[in-house]
Amino acid sequence: MYSYSDFDAAFVTERNRQFRAQVERRIAGHLTEDEFKPLRLMNGLYLQLHAYMLRVAVPYGTMSGPQMHQLATIADTWDKGYGHFTTRQNIQFNWPRLRDVPDMLDALADVQMHAIQTSGNTIRNVTADHFAGAAQDELADPRPVAELLRQWSTDHPEFQFLPRKFKIAVTGSPNDRAVTRAHDIGLRMIERDGAIGFEVIVGGGMGRTPMIGKVLRDFLPQEDLLPYTEAVVSVWNLLGRRDNKYKSRIKITVHEHGIDAIRDMVEDRFTLLRSQFTGVDATHLARISKDFAAPAFVTQDTAPFDLAYQRDPVFRSWVDTNTSSHRAPGYAIAQISLKAHGQTPGDATSDQMRAMADLAERFGHNELRVSHEQNIVLPHVHKSNLPTVFAILQQHGLATANIGLVSDIIACPGMDYCALATARSIPIAQEIATRFDELGNEHDIGDLKIKISGCINACGHHHVGHIGILGLDRAGTETYQITLGGDHTETAALGVRTGPGFSAEDIVPAVERVIDTYLAIRTAPDETFLHCYNRVGMVPFKAALYTTSEHADAA
Amino acid sequence: MARAFVPKVVTANDLLEGDVIYLTADNQWSRHLHEAYIVTDTDQADQRLADSQGHANAVGIYLADVTLTGPEPVHFREDFRRRGPSNYHHGKQAAS
Incomplete structure (x- = not known):
């Protein structure tokens, strides 16, 4: 680290x-x-x-x-x-x-933490794949680059009063867990002729005008990262609209000027800037990279894991749902769900934080991650320790086996806290999770991302949820619109609105009808909700949502 | 015809605590909506809003619609501000 x-x-x-x-x-x-x-x-x-x-x-x-x-x-x-x-x-x-x-x-x-540039019209906290440095599918650890970008952007004199906030995400894996296509700049590490570089995506974003990012450069050599990024931000800093905050983000600038014109301007600026970067950034990156050297992975017998996996169905279910393949033999990536059914998505008590910290120190090479899906990750756990880790998680209410399932819901704070919100998000997430826990079918439903935002700013990523829910104020009543078919991964797509919204009372039954429809029409249990939606389209879901008497009464 | 004036209270957040406060009849700030002074016409609303701007301990001062009796909030946002979040027993509901 x-x-x-x-x-x-x-x-x-x-x-x-x-x-x-x-x-x-x-x-x-x-x-x-x-x-x-x-x-x-x-x-x-x-x-x-x-x-x-x-x-x-x-x-x-x-x-x-x-x-x-x-x-x-x-x-x-x-x-x-x-x-x-x-x-x-x-x-x-x-x-x-x-x-x-x-x-x-x-x-x-x-403890070497701060709150600088977590708000304001600045370059915000640089985000990355939460499996960085651990994922089996990873080309390279994106965090040294993210740290370099953080240092470059922190208090950068040219970028303290940008037209609006600016968000950068980096992934080192082909499987995009960092939602790079919905950021102002998304960086995807790729390899060309044996060298690491980036596909640079620009102009993605959610909010009131959601856009999937466009490729600005198909391959940017790693050593050009800072001058090129600086060129992008400085072009936008001049062009970006300060007259209307709804049109100030770079996605609108790209949309208004066109990606080709932006590319030309960025390349011109880059040519100028490149000569001003004397290579000190590459030297510095090499120094930062040393801090991210892989931990000293151990070789241990996995027999305790194998035995527990065989004997304990509860443990087995947690392993199957909450752990992922690690690049080191004998290791696993363990996700700690902060989505216990009925609890607030993303919340952890101080006792739970201490328990997770202890687990990281004892069994996780002293590392934790926060995922954009509002869970905590122990990126490096030897499998032989997983039974103990699981037992300790159980003692602290942290052993919910629901990663990637219907109750693993992203929800923004909504009108329970946020001054910008137009409706509440948290209670809707709590009710959906509780409902599907009662039904007991979430493992049967399988991979399903529900994402809820309490206003059009879309902090809850609803545009890229398989099922997205947007809370609005319609004539003084909390109203929830549904979108279907969003995708936050490398095949990013924006969800499509189903039609009129639902009241707070009707939204959970409406979600249930969508999911019941999926269960009825999927070709096989391994056809995911998203695959099913992409195959059949909106029609059957719309029919299920709007032809019932319930909605007719509500409308 | 002019639309009927909806009664209002002057509300803000406290500078130090950050919690919701309401302007009372004697120009003090109260933690309780029921102690708020209800303004009943536009001139009065403008006047009290203007007068309150000088209060150093109040942040983000604005007028919120209420009912004459109670007063009760008209909009659900103001109802949440008066009560606290729905996921924990925190905020004003914890004090009452």
Whole structure:
């Protein structure tokens, strides 16, 4: 894992000192809210419906056991004993008091964490494949590049007042787990003639105008990454619309000017910038890469795993559902579901955080990941330790075997917390998960991504959910629209709206009708929901949704 | 014909705690909607909103629709602000 240099530590300390002084000036009345707001946002501090919210960056979703322990301590000391892991691989604390925030930031700095650029019109926390460095299908670990981008973008003087926020995602695997096609820049590591480079995707995004990103460069040599990325952001920084925030993201710029025109401008700018990068970035990347060297994988007998797998059906179900293939022999990637049925997606109590931190320290080479699907990953667990890991997870309510299933729902905080939301998301997720737990058929249903957003900004990724749900305010009533057929992977696609929305009472039965339809028409149990939808289209689902008396009554 | 004026309260978030506050009849801020002063016409609403802008401990001041009796929130967003989140017994509902 990356470890702060003296420069990094001094930078974060100084930034925290500045913010402490800004908070003091605000409280003393020397700064107005208009003056203070951009300063607090630059440091991840929002004011939401019921309280402030501090958004802490977990760079590319990677953290250590001690870092997770510190998050638990922060939750207990200054918040309400829990944290919310987000689709941006961050963690949010929902109840801090303004006076306490500088202390929280100092506590974060003690474990090399911060909240810088988790908000504001800046380059945000760079996200990456949550299986990075562990996945069997991986070409190369994307995290050194993500860290390089983080250092380059942090406090970058040209990019502190961008037209709007800017999000970069990196994957080193052909199987895209980082949703690269729905980011402002998506970087997919590829190999050409034995050299690593990137397919550069630009202009993807969700929000009110969802777009699948377009290929800007089919192969960018690794050594050109920073000048090229800088060229992209600087072209957009000049062209991007500041007159209308709904048209300010780079996806609109690409849409309005066309990908070819943008490409030409970027290449011109790149030619200029490339000569200014003297190669120090490549040297620095090589240094960063050393911090991401693979852990010292051990060779151990997997017999304890084999025996438990054979004998214990509950353990077997968890292994089959929550673990994935690891590149090292005898190892597995274990996902810890933060989606226990009926609980808030992405939430972990401080006790659960400590349990996960301990597991990482004892059995996971001291590494944890936050996935954009709002779960926690132990990326490196030797299989012989899985039975113990599972037993400990069970003791802490963390052993739900539902990764990738109907109850593994992404949900934004929605109107339970967020000032921008138009409807609640969390209760809908809780009710869907509880309903399918009662039905007991989620393993039969199989791979299914439900993603819920409480407003058009789409933090809950509903556009790329197999079943997407968007909560809106329709004439003073919470109303939920359904989209079908979205895909967040390398075959990214935007979901299609089924038709009129449903009330809060009707949305869960509506989802159930969609899934019942799928179960009735799938050709075989291994035909996934998405495959089935892509084969048959909208018609049967629409019929199931809108021809029942229930909806006729509601409409 | 002009549309009938919907009664309103002046509301904001507290600077230090961040929680929801309401402007009372004597220009103080209360944690409770039932202590809020209800404005009943446009001029009064504009005046109280303008007067409250100078309050250093209130952030994001705005007018929210309410019913005359109670008062009760008209919109569900204001109902959630008054109560707290639905997933945990936190926020105002925990204090009451």
